[in-house]
Every structure is written in structure tokens, then in C-alpha cells.
Amino acid sequence: xxxxxxxxxxxxxxxxxxxxxxxxxxxxxxxxxxxxxxxxxxxxxxxxxxxxxxxxxxxxxxxxxxxxxxxxxxxxxxxxxxxxxxxxxxxxxxxxxxxxxxxxxxxxxxxxxxxxxxxxxxxxxxxxxxxxxxxxxxxxxxxxxxxxxxxxxxxxxxxxxxxxxxxxxxxxxxxx
Numbered sequence: 001x002x003x004x005x006x007x008x009x010x011x012x013x014x015x016x017x018x019x020x021x022x023x024x025x026x027x028x029x030x031x032x033x034x035x036x037x038x039x040x041x042x043x044x045x046x047x048x049x050x051x052x053x054x055x056x057x058x059x060x061x062x063x064x065x066x067x068x069x070x071x072x073x074x075x076x077x078x079x080x081x082x083x084x085x086x087x088x089x090x091x092x093x094x095x096x097x098x099x100x101x102x103x104x105x106x107x108x109x110x111x112x113x114x115x116x117x118x119x120x121x122x123x124x125x126x127x128x129x130x131x132x133x134x135x136x137x138x139x140x141x142x143x144x145x146x147x148x149x150x151x152x153x154x155x156x157x158x159x160x161x162x163x164x165x166x167x168x169x170x171x172x173x174x175x176x
Contacts, residue, residue, distance in 0.1 A: 028057070031053075106124070123146075135175050135176070140170055142167070148161075
């Protein structure tokens with residue numbers, strides 16, 4: 001996004017506009033791989049435990065410049081990239097309520113410090129599913145993700161991501 005701060009000045013009877021413009025960009029791609037093992041299966045319940053890998057590809061940039069009237073001052077720019085794999089522990093449970101209704105709960109967690117990385121990851125995703133037909137199902141859920149990740153690039157520079165993503169999810173499933 002872009003943010004501009006400016007003021008108008010009157011100097012010796014002439015009007016000048018002065019200020020600064022700051023452009024920022026943030027891009028985040030998430031890659032997820034999970035491997036789960038079924039530890040319990042009942043008539044209407046199933047429990048799986050395992051692990052996964054979430055990789056966060058973070059790109060950030062900031063650029064700023066100052067201006068007075070039509071004159072542009074020095075501009076400064078900085079950008080950084082971070083590809084951080086975070087392994088995590090996973091649990092998933094499935095519940096069948098009837099022929100058409102079912103629910104599930106996915107949980108993930110890890111807090112680790114290795115190499116230049118220090119981070120934690122918390123994930124929760126409850127869902128309610130309705131079987132529309134033999135092959136189709138619709139799912140409504142709510143997702144909570146909290147990521148706190150720091151990469152120390154040097155003794156005076158680090159890159160950090162501290163983000164929380166929450167909100168509803170809607171899926172349409174087709175099974176072969």
C-alpha cells in the first residue's frame with residue numbers, strides 16, 4: 001500500500017507542498033504437506049496423528065521518497081525475502097453425526113529454534129460437512145493460524161513475521 005503525508009507551506013508569498021510518500025508491499029505464499037497416521041477408528045469417530053511441514057515464502061519491500069513542490073528528494077528502498085520451513089505436530093479428528101452430516105477438527109503446533117530461525121506455529125480448523133449427493137459434499141469451517149517467525153540475518157539485522165490469520169472457510173468436495 002501507499003501512504004502519503006504532506007503539508008502546504010507559504011514561503012515568501014509562494015505556496016509549496018512538501019511531504020513524503022512510502023510504498024510497502026507484502027506477499028506471503030504458504031505450502032503445506034501433512035503425513036498422518038490413523039491411531040483410532042470407531043463406528044462414528046476417527047483420530048489421526050502425525051506431522052507436517054508448512055513453508056512460508058515471505059516477500060516484503062518498502063520504498064520512501066520526500067518531495068517539496070515538484071522537486072523529489074532522495075529515495076530509499078529496502079526489500080527482503082524469507083523462505084522458512086516450519087515442521088509441526090498434527091492431529092485430526094473426524095466425527096459422523098448421520099448419513100449426511102459430519103464434522104472434523106484439525107490442530108497443528110510447533111515451537112522451535114534451529115539455525116538462524118526461531119518460530120512458533122499454531123493452527124486450528126473446525127469444520128462441519130454436509131453430503132450433497134453420492135460424490136459431492138459442502139464444508140463450512142473456521143480457521144485460526146498464528147505464525148511467529150524470526151530469521152536472524154546478522155547480529156544487527158533480522159527478518160520477522162508475526163501474523164494471525166482467522167476467518168471462515170468454505171469448501172466444495174468431489175470424491176471419485
